[in-house]
Amino acid sequence: xxxxxxxxxxxxxxxxxxxxxxxxxxxxxxxxxxxxxxxxxxxxxxxxxxxxxxxxxxxxxxxxxxxxxxxxxxxxxxxxxxxxxxxxxxxxxxxxxxxxxxxxxxxxxxxxxxxxxxxxxxxxxxxxxxxxxxxxxxxxxxxxxxxxxxxxxxxxxxxxxxxxxxxxxxxxxxxxxxxxxxxxxxxxxxx
Amino acid sequence: xxxxxxxxxxxxxxxxxxxxxxxxxxxxxxxxxxxxxxxxxxxxxxxxxxxxxxxxxxxxxxxxxxxxxxxxxxxxxxxxxxxxxxxxxxxxxxxxxxxxxxxxxxxxxxxxxxxxxxxxxxxxxxxxxxxxxxxxxxxxxxxxxxxxxxxxxxxxxxxxxxxxxxxxxxxxxxxxxxxxxxxxxxxxxxxxxxxxxxxxxxxxxxxxxxxxxxxxxxxxxxxxxxxxxxxxxxxxxxxxxxxxxxxxxxxxxxxxxxxxxxxxxxxxxxxxxxxxxxxxxxxxxxxxxxxxxxxxxxxxxxxxxxxxxxxxxxxxxxxxxxxxxxxxxxxxxxxxxxxxxxxxxxxxxxxxxxxxxxxxxxxxxxxxxxxxxxxxxxxxxxxxxxxxxxxxxxxxxxxxxxxxxxxxxxxxxxxxxxxxxxxxxxxxxxxxxxxxxxxxxxxxxxxxxxxxxxxxxxxxxxxxxxxxxxxxxxxxxxxxxxxxxxxxxxxxxxxxxxxxxxxxxxxxxxxxxxxxxxxxxxxxxxxxxxxxxxxxxxxxxxxxxxxxxxxxxxxxxxxxxxxxxxxxxxxxxxxxxxxxxxxxx
Numbered sequence: 001x002x003x004x005x006x007x008x009x010x011x012x013x014x015x016x017x018x019x020x021x022x023x024x025x026x027x028x029x030x031x032x033x034x035x036x037x038x039x040x041x042x043x044x045x046x047x048x049x050x051x052x053x054x055x056x057x058x059x060x061x062x063x064x065x066x067x068x069x070x071x072x073x074x075x076x077x078x079x080x081x082x083x084x085x086x087x088x089x090x091x092x093x094x095x096x097x098x099x100x101x102x103x104x105x106x107x108x109x110x111x112x113x114x115x116x117x118x119x120x121x122x123x124x125x126x127x128x129x130x131x132x133x134x135x136x137x138x139x140x141x142x143x144x145x146x147x148x149x150x151x152x153x154x155x156x157x158x159x160x161x162x163x164x165x166x167x168x169x170x171x172x173x174x175x176x177x178x179x180x181x182x183x184x185x186x187x188x189x190x191x
Numbered sequence: 192x193x194x195x196x197x198x199x200x201x202x203x204x205x206x207x208x209x210x211x212x213x214x215x216x217x218x219x220x221x222x223x224x225x226x227x228x229x230x231x232x233x234x235x236x237x238x239x240x241x242x243x244x245x246x247x248x249x250x251x252x253x254x255x256x257x258x259x260x261x262x263x264x265x266x267x268x269x270x271x272x273x274x275x276x277x278x279x280x281x282x283x284x285x286x287x288x289x290x291x292x293x294x295x296x297x298x299x300x301x302x303x304x305x306x307x308x309x310x311x312x313x314x315x316x317x318x319x320x321x322x323x324x325x326x327x328x329x330x331x332x333x334x335x336x337x338x339x340x341x342x343x344x345x346x347x348x349x350x351x352x353x354x355x356x357x358x359x360x361x362x363x364x365x366x367x368x369x370x371x372x373x374x375x376x377x378x379x380x381x382x383x384x385x386x387x388x389x390x391x392x393x394x395x396x397x398x399x400x401x402x403x404x405x406x407x408x409x410x411x412x413x414x415x416x417x418x419x420x421x422x423x424x425x426x427x428x429x430x431x432x433x434x435x436x437x438x439x440x441x442x443x444x445x446x447x448x449x450x451x452x453x454x455x456x457x458x459x460x461x462x463x464x465x466x467x468x469x470x471x472x473x474x475x476x477x478x479x480x481x482x483x484x485x486x487x488x489x490x491x492x493x494x495x496x497x498x499x500x501x502x503x504x505x506x507x508x509x510x511x512x513x514x515x516x517x518x519x520x521x522x523x524x525x526x527x528x529x530x531x532x533x534x535x536x537x538x539x540x541x542x543x544x545x546x547x548x549x550x551x552x553x554x555x556x557x558x559x560x561x562x563x564x565x566x567x568x569x570x571x572x573x574x575x576x577x578x579x580x581x582x583x584x585x586x587x588x589x590x591x592x593x594x595x596x597x598x599x600x601x602x603x604x605x606x607x608x609x610x611x612x613x614x615x616x617x618x619x620x621x622x623x624x625x626x627x628x629x630x631x632x633x634x635x636x637x638x639x640x641x642x643x644x645x646x647x648x649x650x651x652x653x654x655x656x657x658x659x660x661x662x663x664x665x666x667x668x669x670x671x672x673x674x675x676x677x678x679x680x681x682x683x684x685x686x687x688x689x690x691x692x693x694x695x696x697x698x699x700x701x702x703x704x705x706x707x708x709x710x711x712x713x714x715x716x717x718x719x720x721x722x723x724x725x726x727x728x729x730x731x732x733x734x735x736x737x738x739x740x741x742x743x744x745x746x747x748x749x750x751x752x753x754x755x756x757x758x759x760x761x762x763x764x765x766x767x768x769x770x771x772x773x774x775x776x
Contacts, residue, residue: 130336136279137560148306148337154276154536155560163306163337166276172541172551173249173567 009041010189018188030067034102037074038187045076046083049095067095071102071119073180075187080110085131096132103180107143114147118155120178138170138178195589195724195772197577197599200245201568202234202765203262205544234728235622236767245767248575251568252550254543260568260764261550266541274557276536277307281557293532297355299333302514302528306337310352313343333530345526356532363412364526370415379422382483410490411482413520420485427476500524540564572733573603573613573638577768580680580690590774591725593697599770601631604686605638612637612734613687617727624711625773627725628694632676641685691727695773698723725770732763 010018015035023039025031027047039045047067067084076082086095100117107125114133117123121135124143129135131149140158141147147164158168235241243264252261273282277298286295299308311334331349333342342348346365349358361369411419479486500508508525515522522528540552552564580598591597605611614635620626681688697706698718736757 148304148335150309150336151307152277152279154274154279154557157276163304165305166536171250172562172565173251173569175565176569177249 008189010038010187012188018184027067029064032066032069034069034071034074036072036181036184037070037076038184039076040078040187042079043076044081044083046081049084049086051096052092052094066097068098068100070100071104073102073184074100074104074106075180075183076106077108077110077125079108080106080112082106082112085113085115087131101137103178105178105180105183113149120175122178138175140170142167197771198769199248199575199577200236200767200769201248201251201260201572202241202244202767203246203251203260203265204764205244205262205265234730234765234767236726236728237623237722241767248569248572249567252541253566253568253571254546254548254550255566256546256548257543258760258762260572260762261541261543265544266550267544267547268539268541271538271540271553271555272557273535273537275533277533279557282535287535292535294535295356295532297353298533299355299359299530300517300533301335301338301340302517302522302531303340303525304335304338305517305531306335308333308335308342308530310334310349310355312352313348342530345528347530359530364529369412375415375418376422379483411485411487416485416487418485419483420479423479423484424476497523570606572762572764573605573611573731575731575766575768576602576604577770578602579771589771591693591695591771592774593695593776596692596694597771598690598692600680600688601691601768602681602686602688603636603638606641606685607735607737608640608642609735609737610637610640614732614734615689616730616732617691621725621727623722624708624714625696625698625722626708627696627727629727630692631689631729632692633679633689636679636687636689638687639683639685691768693725693727693770695725695771697776698773699776723773723775725773727768727770729766729768730763731766732761734759734761736760 009020009022011021012018013033013035015033017033017035017037017039019025019039020041020043022041023043023045025039025043025045025047027050030047030050031045045068050065050067068082082098082100084095084098086093096115098112098114098116100112101119101121103120104117105122106112107123107127109125110123110127110129112123112129113131114129114135115131116134117129118135118137118139120137121139121141123129123141124145126144127141128146129141130147130151133147133149134152135141135147136153136155136157138156139153141153141164142158142160144162145160145164146162147153147159151164153159153166156170157166158170159165160167236245244262246262250263252266253259254261273284273287273292274280275282275294275296275298277294278296280294280296282294297310300306301308310331312330313332331352332347333349333355335341347359347362348366349355349362351358361371363369504524510518510522510525510528514528517531518528538553538555538557541550542548543550549564550566551562553559554561554563578600580600601615603613612635615631616634617629617631619630620628679687680690696708700715700718704712737760738757
């Protein structure tokens with residue numbers, strides 16, 4: 001993938017996250033990492049883009065609001081950006097949480113503004129994922145795709161183009177290829 | 192161009208199987224000799240036919256009953272579910288049959304850029320608009336967030352934000368009302384009743400309210416015209432033969448029913464009963480007269496209009512070929528475009544074409560991604576990965592230097608739970624105009640059995656000896672980087688790496704005659720696409736011993752007891768190894 005990083009580049013957390021010292025993570029209290037996630041250099045995660053109308057009484061105690069929720073074994077390549085999507089709703093502008101499930105690979109330089117990215121999703125380099133996109137499980141988005149806002153991409157799709165459209169299907173045998181555990185192990189300080 | 196990732200394609204054996212030919216002379220000797228020729232010949236990955244039989248391993252399935260690889264060409268697809276790719280709603284088969292394969296809810300694509308359309312409310316109309324205008328205009332429009340197209344552009348507004356499909360069916364571009372097929376039918380029924388009973392009946396007034404009165408000179412849309420024409424000719428048939436030749440009353444032949452079909456076939460095969468009846472019935476049809484009967488007179492003024500429109504709106508006002516192809520009816524101008532309802536997608540199960548066993552079957556629910564049955568070739572035949580023996584420096588170009596030997600590592604990974612004997616055979620020279628010299632240093636070897644995921648996990652925890660051992664073994668060689676013939680290069684639990692040496696040719700077109708190959712001398716054409724890629728055809732034969740019994744639980748015990756319970760299996764197939772691109776001089 002990329003060249004081996006210099007020694008000590010990654011901070012390893014208790015839950016096995018490998019976070020580059022050169023990444024920019026803003027609003028850390030609003031970001032949930034499921035563990036075993038790799039965040040490479042120059043990745044930007046905008047946890048500060050919160051829902052503005054957060055004064056919704058939930059009945060119980062107010063915990064930290066979530067802007068970005070990320071599952072396990074996700075890999076964010078160099079220079080990609082995660083930002084919660086925002087829109088005007090009933091006259092006020094508000095951001096909405098961005099959810100990313102497990103085994104999600106995001107290529108270098110991609111910008112993600114989706115509402116939901118399912119499990120086993122691979123997004124190529126330099127993609128733009130439009131606002132409020134819903135990407136289901138087992139989807140491959142080829143490099144350079146611009147996925148239009150509000151689109152729903154069903155499972156087992158291959159997406160490409162500007163605007164992105166479904167160009168093919170994931171074959172039965174490709175399902176295993178989305179597992180990112182091997183790749184996770186290969187990244188780190190001591191390899 | 193500079194980045195070439197090595198690839199392996201597998202040839203599905205279905206390409207070899209000779210299809211039933213249409214040649215009637217079955218005793219022609221050429222057919223027989225042709226097949227034997229094919230057996231002898233080495234496989235040419237660049238032959239035009241090979242294109243259709245080469246697949247990456249991931250795309251192949253494996254039939255456990257035929258013990259054979261199955262490719263997308265030799266499986267049968269069966270639809271499990273239809274669903275809308277946008278709202279992910281499952282569409283039952285009955286709806287698909289009656290409404291067609293498009294989403295009938297509110298899922299639409301932009302006619303300009305195919306991005307999804309979303310419903311949004313129109314901002315409150317500013318004061319001072321004509322009352323008649325606002326009364327006509329609804330509150331919602333479809334918007335494209337990608338190219339900013341809006342249904343406003345074609346003058347379509349909706350009253351409510353749901354069931355857009357039903358609403359759109361009733362609105363013409365520009366806001367006019369579409370006369371639905373139901374209204375047309377009602378109108379026709381009214382007319383026939385009038386014609387038969389006379390207009391002086393007292394329910395005449397009620398009829399007037401039924402629907403919009405249809406204009407005999409109206410300009411019809413294609414669907415309207417079709418439905419009018421169809422009903423007109425049906426009524427003509429009905430009139431011409433009150434009880435038709437086939438014994439049906441009314442205009443409907445009932446082609447759908449098998450009984451009627453066989454009778455119709457009887458006409459052509461010279462059935463006795465049909466003969467005289469058909470002759471006796473000499474229909475004298477009249478043709479359609481007006482728009483109500485589906486007649487559309489070509490209006491010369493409409494051509495003039497189109498030209499005028501073209502002059503006003505120029506190129507920007509016309510639609511592209513792709514946009515037109517997506518539309519249901521002809522749409523030469525941007526103002527003619529309609530939002531596109533999403534085409535439904537399917538979940539499909541796959542069957543082996545020869546034995547009809549199911550190879551892959553997804554769960555029928557749309558949201559689940561599990562498979563009930565999934566027999567992929569990946570779990571049955573060894574995967575081959577290729578990498579250069581000498582790792583490249585990042586700055587180095589990955590092109591192959593002509594006439595300089597390069598060595599590649601082929602790694603075979605065994606997915607089976609048995610030891611597997613593998614033998615590879617390659618031609619000494621690759622086929623084609625530019626011949627690479629190929630030597631597999633170790634063409635026969637054995638790959639260890641795969642183990643459970645559990646065992647692997649345990650080993651992972653130990654981070655143990657296995658991984659270390661393999662590294663040192665490779666490193667011992669790395670000093671000289673010299674592979675020994677007949678020796679496996681590296682070996683792991685269930686994988687083996689062997690070295691293949693390639694001497695790429697020069698791809699100069701103006702090379703002196705004596706270095707050119709025969710094929711090159713015969714064909715001096717310019718370099719074709721991808722002709723500079725070194726592709727090696729390789730015949731891989733895999734041999735292993737498997738339990739004769741299919742089920743694993745009992746089979747394991749049986750094989751312990753007696754050796755006879757095991758049988759020898761072999762699988763042989765062609766692969767294509769794409770190694771790299773040759774540099775140009």
